[in-house]
Amino acid sequence: MRCGKRYRGRPRVREADPQDERRWIHSRAAYDGPCLRCGPEGILDIEFDLDRARRAINPRTLASRPRDQWRYRELLPLPAGARVAPLHVGWTPVENAPRLARWAGVRSLRLKDESRNPTASFKDRASGVGVARALASGVRVVACASTGNAASSLAGAAASVGLSSMIFVPEFAPEPKVAQLLVFGARVIRVKGSYDETWELCQRACEAYGWYNRNAAVNPSLVEGKKTCGLEIAEQLGAEVPDWVAVSVGDGCTIAGTWKGLQEMKALGFIRRLPRMLGVQAEGARPLVDAFEQRRDLEPGPAQTLADSICVGHPRNWRKALRAVRESKGAFVAVSDEAMLEAMRQAGRLSGVFGEPAGVAGVAGLRQAVEDGVVSRRDTALAIVTGSGLKDVKSAMRAAGKPVTLRPNDAELAAYLEDQPI
Numbered sequence: 001m002r003c004g005k006r007y008r009g010r011p012r013v014r015e016a017d018p019q020d021e022r023r024w025i026h027s028r029a030a031y032d033g034p035c036l037r038c039g040p041e042g043i044l045d046i047e048f049d050l051d052r053a054r055r056a057i058n059p060r061t062l063a064s065r066p067r068d069q070w071r072y073r074e075l076l077p078l079p080a081g082a083r084v085a086p087l088h089v090g091w092t093p094v095e096n097a098p099r100l101a102r103w104a105g106v107r108s109l110r111l112k113d114e115s116r117n118p119t120a121s122f123k124d125r126a127s128g129v130g131v132a133r134a135l136a137s138g139v140r141v142v143a144c145a146s147t148g149n150a151a152s153s154l155a156g157a158a159a160s161v162g163l164s165s166m167i168f169v170p171e172f173a174p175e176p177k178v179a180q181l182l183v184f185g186a187r188v189i190r191v192k193g194s195y196d197e198t199w200e201l202c203q204r205a206c207e208a209y210g211w212y213n214r215n216a217a218v219n220p221s222l223v224e225g226k227k228t229c230g231l232e233i234a235e236q237l238g239a240e241v242p243d244w245v246a247v248s249v250g251d252g253c254t255i256a257g258t259w260k261g262l263q264e265m266k267a268l269g270f271i272r273r274l275p276r277m278l279g280v281q282a283e284g285a286r287p288l289v290d291a292f293e294q295r296r297d298l299e300p301g302p303a304q305t306l307a308d309s310i311c312v313g314h315p316r317n318w319r320k321a322l323r324a325v326r327e328s329k330g331a332f333v334a335v336s337d338e339a340m341l342e343a344m345r346q347a348g349r350l351s352g353v354f355g356e357p358a359g360v361a362g363v364a365g366l367r368q369a370v371e372d373g374v375v376s377r378r379d380t381a382l383a384i385v386t387g388s389g390l391k392d393v394k395s396a397m398r399a400a401g402k403p404v405t406l407r408p409n410d411a412e413l414a415a416y417l418e419d420q421p422i
């Protein structure tokens with residue numbers, strides 16, 4: 001059955017329906033929720049007319065475009081001429097990290113450093129699209145539930161264009177992320193409960209009060225924002241596209257979005273082959289690893305890890321995340337909290353890139369996957385560093401230890417250096 005209406009001449013909205021993934025529904029321009037027929041489990045996918053996009057998006061046209069995520073506007077669900085937040089989102093650098101590659105055990109390793117986005121995480125990509133959608137539909141209040149990064153990115157983007165933001169955070173959200181929210185002027189509700197409960201409360205509130213809902217898992221437009229990371233990887237690396245792209249997984253939107261971007265760039269001819277996706281979860285919150293290993297659907301499980309950004313027991317976008325890994329012939333792996341702290345330390349020392357625990361989980365996962373024989377030592381890889389280490393200073397101090405304290409005295413310094421040569 002097919003009833004897909006063209007979305008303003010370009011994207012179409014497709015149902016990722018449990019029973020029948022080929023079904024289509026009509027979409028309203030400002031509708032950014034789940035499938036109206038299937039409910040919250042029916043998460044929509046936006047499909048673009050790629051033949052048409054090819055005329056607008058090719059190496060020649062892109063050469064003169066701004067180096068941010070709006071360079072791909074024909075592949076984003078925005079009306080022509082839509083107003084976007086002025087903050088610079090996207091076109092984050094891809095750094096070559098040969099010493100870290102040796103540590104992880106792969107032939108080469110690149111890091112896509114998402115901490116270089118305006119609020120220092122990958123989430124800025126989705127919030128940029130969310131805020132543009134809210135502006136286009138005339139909504140004045142944007143809302144989301146988040147352990148921190150989605151929230152701070154939304155609050156920052158909203159502040160830059162004068163929208164109000166309502167943010168629901170679980171109690172365990174790290175202080176630096178909450179501080180960011182407050183500085184951006186968000187109304188912050190701290191929920192005494194798990195992330196999953198926080199999420200449900202926000203869902204209900206958006207419905208009750210008519211706020212724009214930035215919860216990426218049920219809002220297909222936001223995955224399109226996340227997709228720009230995949231578009232960039234393809235454009236930035238072209239023929240050097242790696243064998244593996246490793247990324248941490250909470251709700252699953254980041255890996256799903258990145259995969260969708262890579263696929264579209266292959267269809268547009270920017271890359272000849274697709275990488276395999278390595279989804280990385282924490283040992284204490286690994287429902288997708290289990291579903292993948294046991295070749296079954298998701299069963300929500302416990303969520304306990306110091307990596308707050310992926311402390312998710314009930315991933316909302318599990319179907320798309322599993323699909324990304326399966327379609328790409330990739331894999332899921334779980335890493336311990338200790339392994340993430342170790343990756344944080346090693347990425348810092350061996351590459352100069354500072355990620356939060358979930359930010360470097362991709363690096364930890366690669367090393368694990370090499371050890372497990374899933375990734376070969378001859379393979380090339382790219383890890384997406386999804387968020388800045390400054391977002392979680394407590395974990396950083398745990399990973400890196402304490403400095404020595406001395407008096408301002410030359411002899412004392414000399415004695416110290418004798419004891420601990422550099």
Ligand SMILES: *Cc1c(COP(=O)(O)O)cnc(C)c1O
Pocket residue numbers: 121122123149150216248249250251252253254255309310356358359386387388
């Ligand atoms: C949100 C987030 C993730 C996981 O993204 P999902 O879309 O929830 O899978 C990973 N790392 C960081 C730093 C994040 O903020």
